[in-house]
Amino acid sequence: MKYHAFRILLALLVLQPMLFAQSKGMVSIKGNRYIPLYGRDSTVVEVKDFEMDIYPVTNAEYVAFVKKYPKWQKTKSIKLFVDDSYLSNWKNDLELKDSEKPDSPVTYVSWFAAKDYCECQGKRLPTVDEWEYVAMADETTKDARVKPSYNKQILAWYEAPRSNENSIGRTPKNAWGVHDLHGLVWEWTLDFNSVLITGESRKDVDKDSNLFCGSAAVNATDLMNYAAFMRYAIRGSLKAKYSMKNLGFRCVKDINLK
Amino acid sequence: MKYLKYISLVLITTLAFQSCKSDKKSKDDITEVYQCPMQCEGDKTYSEKGSCPICKMDLTLVENNSELVEDGGISEESIFNLTSIWHTEEGKAIQLKDLKGKTLVMVMIYTSCKAACPRLVADMRHIESQIPDEKTKNTQFVMVSIDPETDTPEKLKAFAKENLMDDIHWTFLQGSESGVREFANVLSVKYKEISPIDFSHSNIISVFNPQGELKHQQEGLGVDNKDTIETILQMTP
Numbered sequence: 001m002k003y004h005a006f007r008i009l010l011a012l013l014v015l016q017p018m019l020f021a022q023s024k025g026m027v028s029i030k031g032n033r034y035i036p037l038y039g040r041d042s043t044v045v046e047v048k049d050f051e052m053d054i055y056p057v058t059n060a061e062y063v064a065f066v067k068k069y070p071k072w073q074k075t076k077s078i079k080l081f082v083d084d085s086y087l088s089n090w091k092n093d094l095e096l097k098d099s100e101k102p103d104s105p106v107t108y109v110s111w112f113a114a115k116d117y118c119e120c121q122g123k124r125l126p127t128v129d130e131w132e133y134v135a136m137a138d139e140t141t142k143d144a145r146v147k148p149s150y151n152k153q154i155l156a157w158y159e160a161p162r163s164n165e166n167s168i169g170r171t172p173k174n175a176w177g178v179h180d181l182h183g184l185v186w187e188w189t190l191d192f193n194s195v196l197i198t199g200e201s202r203k204d205v206d207k208d209s210n211l212f213c214g215s216a217a218v219n220a221t222d223l224m225n226y227a228a229f230m231r232y233a234i235r236g237s238l239k240a241k242y243s244m245k246n247l248g249f250r251c252v253k254d255i256n257l258k
Numbered sequence: 259m260k261y262l263k264y265i266s267l268v269l270i271t272t273l274a275f276q277s278c279k280s281d282k283k284s285k286d287d288i289t290e291v292y293q294c295p296m297q298c299e300g301d302k303t304y305s306e307k308g309s310c311p312i313c314k315m316d317l318t319l320v321e322n323n324s325e326l327v328e329d330g331g332i333s334e335e336s337i338f339n340l341t342s343i344w345h346t347e348e349g350k351a352i353q354l355k356d357l358k359g360k361t362l363v364m365v366m367i368y369t370s371c372k373a374a375c376p377r378l379v380a381d382m383r384h385i386e387s388q389i390p391d392e393k394t395k396n397t398q399f400v401m402v403s404i405d406p407e408t409d410t411p412e413k414l415k416a417f418a419k420e421n422l423m424d425d426i427h428w429t430f431l432q433g434s435e436s437g438v439r440e441f442a443n444v445l446s447v448k449y450k451e452i453s454p455i456d457f458s459h460s461n462i463i464s465v466f467n468p469q470g471e472l473k474h475q476q477e478g479l480g481v482d483n484k485d486t487i488e489t490i491l492q493m494t495p
Contacts, residue, residue, distance in 0.1 A: 078334035078335075078339055079333075079334040079335045080335050080336065080337065080339050080444065081339075111443060112440070112443070115436075115440070190439065191439060191450075193439070193446075193447070193449070194449060194451075195448070195450075236448075239443070239446050240443030240446075241443075
């Protein structure tokens with residue numbers, strides 16, 4: 001009988017990783033409902049279960065990508081999808097400048113490039129709501145937004161210069177097991193263009209009372225979350241072909257319920 | 259009565275000459291194109307027989323040159339580089355490059371929209387009404403849905419009929435969610451679903467030349483359509 005129990009235990013141990021199968025380099029994020037800074041009507045949004053890359057995509061990974069998909073190489077990429085600064089920290093089509101580290105997050109990439117990168121891995125970019133959902137965790141709490149220390153730390157990171165030159169994985173992992181959402185680079189999101197707080201939004205957006213200038217602040221749900229304000233503001237000002245020194249990305253994946 | 263005869267005679271002759279002219283032009287467009295059989299210089303073509311300056315092989319006549327030239331005619335900035343699949347209100351599956359060759363006037367809307375879209379639609383119709391018939395033939399007015407889930411081809415067809423936009427020069431497109439997001443980003447259009455039937459979105463009408471390059475954007479509601487119309491008139495043969 002004892003032997004039998006041991007066998008069951010062994011079987012369970014073997015099966016366990018299969019039951020909670022995770023893609024390599026990703027962690028599972030349990031979905032939930034939460035109130036982001038700007039949600040649908042600034043109320044509760046629902047995030048489904050998904051997997052997220054533990055680290056942002058690195059320079060080295062991007063080198064491998066452009067080798068496989070030459071259309072995203074610096075000189076071969078087309079103007080519809082990238083601007084002049086695309087990969088401007090690269091020496092040529094396949095090599096980074098000597099000053100760049102392979103394990104730094106890749107930056108100077110456009111949204112089109114980031115989106116295609118993820119799709120070529122069978123993944124996708126996270127939505128704003130998904131990204132913000134995971135990013136509201138600190139090292140111990142999944143929603144740390146009420147903690148003064150959480151905001152303070154992020155703002156301190158935002159102030160630190162040239163953090164894009166750091167290696168990935170140096171900031172502590174958050175309660176989900178994800179690294180570098182804060183403290184390294186900004187990250188592209190799939191629907192960054194759903195943030196309607198551009199300078200022009202006064203004239204070009206129909207629900208203009210919703211999300212611009214002063215009224216944007218009034219509509220926001222958490223006036224203390226300055227760091228989130230900054231992220232939404234930058235999303236609102238981006239265009240998809242822009243590349244920036246401190247803007248990288250990571251991918252996520254839907255969880256397949258087979 | 260006699261005058262009328264003369265006037266019509268003059269009109270007919272001028273018309274005849276005009277059509278002659280355009281015939282000639284299209285003939286001139288189809289010139290013979292030669293290319294190195296080894297494509298030493300990539301897609302480079304020559305208008306005369308000769309030999310390749312690199313491998314010295316005789317240049318060969320390129321078959322179907324009109325199509326090749328057109329294909330090469332897509333610039334880096336052309337929206338015809340987008341490869342996503344769209345469904346028209348007639349239920350046909352197309353890529354954007356299938357719209358090549360006409361001036362494109364494009365706007366993003368959704369049919370259940372109550373606030374801004376009717377005015378955007380009105381703007382599009384106003385623009386269309388200002389384009390003379392012979393130019394309308396060479397112009398395509400395209401309404402792209404930002405709500406592909408609701409706006410099925412059937413729904414778009416119904417909307418087209420209801421709004422008297424069912425003529426051949428109107429096209430309605432339903433894309434995939436990712437295709438729509440990508441297209442919006444090419445146009446710098448921002449949108450967000452704020453409830454299952456409501457979106458907030460930028461109000462932008464974009465004009466593309468027949469090669470798919472963005473030439474003009476008009477932002478806002480109830481703005482003067484003059485510049486947009488002028489761009490279309492200038493670009494359309």
